[in-house]
Amino acid sequence: MSRHGQVRQASRLQQRLEALNTVRELAEGILPGPELQAVYEVLERASSRRSLSAGHTVVGFFGATGSGKSSLFNAVSNTSLATAAARRPTTSAPLAGIWGEQDSGPLLDWLDVQERHVLPAVPGLASEDSGLILLDLPDFDSTAVANREIVQRLAGMVDVLVWVLDPQKYADAAVHHGFLRPMASHGAVTLVVLNQIDKLNDVDAAAVMASLEGILDRDGLGGVTVLGASAVTGAGVGEVRGAIERVVTQRDAVTRRLSADVDRVAAGLTAASGTGEARGVKGSATARLAAELATAANVPVVVDAVARSYRLESARRTGWPAVRWLLRFRADPLRRLNLGRKDVRPDLNRTSLPAAGAPERARTDAAVREFADTASEGAPGPWRASIRNAAREGREQLPDALDQAIAGTDLKASRRPAWWMLFNVLQWTALLLAAGGLGWLGILALLAYFQMPVPDVPRTEGWPWPTLMVAGGVGLGIALGLLGRIISGWAARVRARGAGRRLRAAVAAVANQRIVAPVDAGIKRLRDFNAALKDARS
Incomplete structure (x- = not known):
């Protein structure tokens, strides 16, 4: 063989040895120990023999x-x-x-x-x-x-x-x-x-x-x-x-011998690993997983609590002042779930949502298993098992991670819309108007009772102003209350939808970190393993 051919053959061997070492690193913990030990021995032997006399x-x-x-x-x-x-x-x-x-x-x-x-x-x-x-x-x-x-x-x-x-x-x-x-x-x-x-x-x-x-x-x-x-x-x-x-x-026996060693252990790795590529993580499967985890993590319960909390706080802020204080005795739905507070660290806060029962756990397990099975479809046996194990390990961390994600999501519960202040001013104005009318009528009644001269009161269309003040104040208060309920219901749905999006995004982030990313890493590891093994084989 010419000198140029020997150099080219030796260079190709070096590439194959590097690829084989990459294969060994990627297969650690997945393929059986004897096959990996054989690879290690070939790499050690190749390193030693090539450092000694090539002549x-x-x-x-x-x-x-x-x-x-x-x-x-x-x-x-x-x-x-x-x-x-x-x-x-x-x-x-x-x-x-x-x-x-x-x-x-x-x-x-x-x-x-x-x-x-x-x-x-x-x-x-x-x-x-x-x-x-x-x-x-x-x-x-x-x-x-x-x-x-x-x-x-x-x-x-x-x-x-x-x-x-x-x-x-x-x-x-x-x-x-x-x-x-x-x-x-x-x-x-x-x-x-x-x-x-x-x-x-x-x-x-x-x-x-x-x-x-x-x-x-x-x-x-x-x-x-x-x-x-x-x-x-x-x-x-x-x-x-x-x-x-x-x-x-x-002068190429050393290279040929080491190349044959690489062929042998590469064939052993192929037999131990199997062939094939995983289907991979698809957007639709990720979306299904996030949706199932959101349901299992009680996101609908929290969304409903956001809406009810908003309506309750709206009534407290915009209702008839004479009776709105009674609403103070009603517990805030979000506070009951230990949510929506700004006085605690989100990373340390935990919700008071009900602990996942058997149905929720089964639903979560099924969602994670379906996702891992779908993503790993087509992968050889040992690699598919590794990908599933990665998903199972992430599954064990889900309950606490999901609870913390929900606790740390900004539900915008502390935001006070401008219309609350406007309605509150109008309600107090209506109350003061009705109270002023009642006071005026009371004074007139007292004067009549004590047989004192009763002054004429201004009238409009024959209606005394004090009476109109009472009727107008009460009517305005009722109208504002009804309009406030309508606006509150609409705004509560808007706020709940926004909270739902943020909660589902937080759940999706947890799903990506705990399940999707490890599964995707396992799939990429298999892809890199197959590519390196292909490079290692002659």
Whole structure:
């Protein structure tokens, strides 16, 4: 691959890793822990491997007991290191053959490979400074737990995996189900070698190779390179060397391996998450939710109280002064609900509205559930559950939040319209007029009673002025009272409608804060997750 192609591939890998990290952050608390842990491990491994030597390609030889893995390692590397390793005190430790010692130390430290051998050039495989690191590993079916752990750890760390199989156990489920099938996305950095073909004749060798390729195809590794070789006779060893040399020469095995890791965990996340997008928050659903919450929060009761309070206060301010004082004994509907007061902090005030009973709670629950179900429709299972949980959590905070919103809404109850003052002046004028007439008539009556001269009173159309004053004052008071009632009823409805709008707006704000916003955030989180996962997948 050209230098430009390598840079472009590495840049694309960086973008995918960043997207994968975004996916992990968005999926925290929603998707199962094992899938997220696998993502975290890939991100950590990618960060570590990319910070180490990019000039080395690590090729690991994996195989079962009796597959001739170590013998093939010796044949390919043109050494007897693996044979010597069998006589070492610690046979479970991996062994490294190195072509190009410079900068390999930190990489081998990260791999935790302690036994290292710098090797001379091998024609068809590597020059002295080609940057190849060939690992001979313990048997993956070893009875020693430590050996299996080493194999599993390094299978997730090396750049290229060479699986060495033999004609007797090439179809063993342990290697296919335990290693090859889970690594199906790593075909670009996987090489399968059927060793010991010298034990088969040409017909049987062809049949076994065909069978192996069929099994690998079912494992998801249909395009992987499969070679036959014999460490004893040397047959096919050159082809194995050539395949490894091509990988090393291309200088992109690290990127390919990490890209395959991203593919694997991204596929796991897709399976755990499911596919699909949520329907989303619609204006009509939000309006229905706010309307249901307004009813459950007794907004109609408060609106009715506003109207009745206005009519009562109007009667107190504009009614016949002689009897209006009796209205002082009637309780103000808003005060009974602990509303409309200006002498308390709205954020600390609470209403005296009746506590929500079972029907109101059921209505609220149904409204919240319907809203969440509608908004989350189409979302995959875990995400839909998360969106519903967000709505349920907000539902628990609704009663207190709604009560405080109603208590903090300005109902304009303290506003005194100008017509009250006008009617009040006219009513007192009418009362004073009637009282003046009555006083005048009383004086005339007293003068007549004591047989004193009674002066003539002015008349209009034959009617004495004192009588006209009484009749006019009383008539004006009655007329003002009736007109005041008409105006009060109309104004009360206007004020109640205004209070209703403000109350419903306050309830809608609570619904948006406690239910709509969390649900919308969950939907946006899913949308961002799907977009990031799409970027992470190749």
